Amino acid sequence: INIHVELPDGSRVTLEAPTDMGLSVMEVMKANELDVPAICGGMAICATCHVEVLESGELPEPGDDEAYMLETLPHATATSRLSCQLRVNPELDGLVVRLMPEA
Numbered sequence: 264i265n266i267h268v269e270l271p272d273g274s275r276v277t278l279e280a281p282t283d284m285g286l287s288v289m290e291v292m293k294a295n296e297l298d299v300p301a302i303c304g305g306m307a308i309c310a311t312c313h314v315e316v317l318e319s320g321e322l323p324e325p326g327d328d329e330a331y332m333l334e335t336l337p338h339a340t341a342t343s344r345l346s347c348q349l350r351v352n353p354e355l356d357g358l359v360v361r362l363m364p365e366a
């Protein structure tokens with residue numbers, strides 16, 4: 264599937280994301296050498312993988328840990344997510360996210 268990422272300079276890149284490897288959107292972005300610190304390695308405790316979802320189909324609801332982190336982020340918006348908590352699956356095809364500053 265394809266995932267589109269808006270970078271801080273406003274440009275967009277399109278990433279190919281395999282659906283059969285159990286990767287998170289964060290891991291796909293890192294594999295493509297985007298600047299995602301993801302300090303906690305996907306544990307939903309650092310928020311340095313914060314993205315704003317600009318376009319998507321149906322997304323799973325944030326889990327408790329993710330929802331709690333998002334509540335504490337000053338830059339969070341109504342469509343903010345932790346990209347480490349979004350598993351790549353066929354429904355995410357065409358997803359557009361914006362990289363957000365960390366907390």
Ligand code: FES
Pocket residue numbers: 289301302303304305306307308309310311312313345346347348
């Ligand atoms: Fe730390 Fe996602 S990588 S919260």
